[in-house]
Amino acid sequence: MATTDKPLPHETEDSQPYWAKAKGGVLAIQRCADCGRLRHYPRLVCDNCHSLEADWIDASGRAVLHSWTVAHHAFHPGFAGDVPYVLATVELEEGPRALGILDCPADAGLKPGMAVTARFEQRADGASELHFAPA
């Protein structure tokens, strides 16, 4: 269950479009409007051509597992009811990586390269929480 005392994302001018899309359940990736390079997490400048112009694409949500950790100790009281939970680093089909909560048992026999799909869970506290599930 979502609780109100989990930390909330503090959106910035650069990331505002990401969180707006996330509210609608869409995983968006920032794209350089000049050279087309995708970048995540959202930021001001393209590290390839140094353009400050950016637009956004919708990601397919398809990804593969790159690495993970299973949280057994809650370092924040907001997660005490959630342990153990799996935090997955995934490689999105479009290239950038993302971190999300993997909806699977902690002892699921995870392997790099495993296919997963993205979804957002809308928490009661207003945060959009990125999740992945085995495809």
Added chain:
Amino acid sequence: MSLNGKGAVTGIGETQYMRGSPKSAFRLQIEASLKAIEDAGLTPKDIDGIIPIGITGAPAEAFATNFGIEDLRFSAVAPLGGASGIASVQAAVAAIAAGICNHVLIPSGRNVTSGARAGVRIHQMPQFHLVTEFEYPLGAIAPAQLYAPMARRHMELYGTSSRQFAEVAVAMREHAVMHGNAVMKKPITIEDHQNSRMIADPFRLLDCSLESDGGAALVISAAERVRDMRQPGVVIAGIAEGHPDSPSSITQRPDMTRLGIAKAAPRAFAMAGVSPAEIQVAEIYDCFTYIVICQLEDMGFCKKGEGGAFVENGRLRLGGGLPTNTHGGLLSQAHMLGMNHVVELVRQLRGQGGATQVEGAEIGLATGYGDLGDGAMVIMRRA
């Protein structure tokens, strides 16, 4: 201009390391600083450069005010987390070599009993702001959780095992028990490690460093001054800092198993003109057991992926091929942001290592690791 042979560590100071110190972080910083200055044979008014270790430290002005320093000529801050100590030594030697100042104090000290613990503090730091926005709200709170995916990736790619992590923990504990000034006083076995509770898989409790109270400080001076100083000279032969690819996010790092020290180490070895095989004692930043294994690879002591096997069979213990963390490290002596590693290296090269002295040690190295993978490395030799 190379910095090889330009600077020396002329003073070291440490307080007792403990949990639950009644002393404030600033008091611990001041006590360690006064010891280091006295160790150098100087008075506080001789200090004309200050680089405080920033995370919980007081600013340079606080030291200048309390010490009555009338003409502070150099101050800086190196914001590299646990690599700040060695990065600060680099800045100090550069400033001294440029003639800006003569004696630089590098103070550190913390009281985590009354102050902020690492897991809370990092999310207030600007270098973590992307992690704080995109990962913290998901429950990726503490360094153990942020670094665990690096270790897991290494295990999946190279077959590195938790028992190999345990080899690191057991060696550090053995040294801490012998050393004396250490928070942890009971030996551990591989089985103790394997039976310790899981914190952030693959990290068990005994893979994680301590949270402890204390102070450590250094005085850096020009190398030609060592003849006039109180203690045997220990000269800085090679030093460098390095920042990882994707420095603001481990998640986005192309190669998760490569740290900033992979860039720093070749520069430091080249500056010193030595190879890993010549290193007699190593003080390697050990916030987590895996981070030691990864740095050994990144520094070239073995190939990428071979670090797990490298640490087996007691290689890191006294009498082993590469005696490492002869003070017990962050895992078993104290978490003093790696400043205790530099202090211990100097003590070893002076021949003042006591029960954990590496026989005849003349050349050694210390490393720092911080934030999301920043690295720094120093090679020192007996003058």
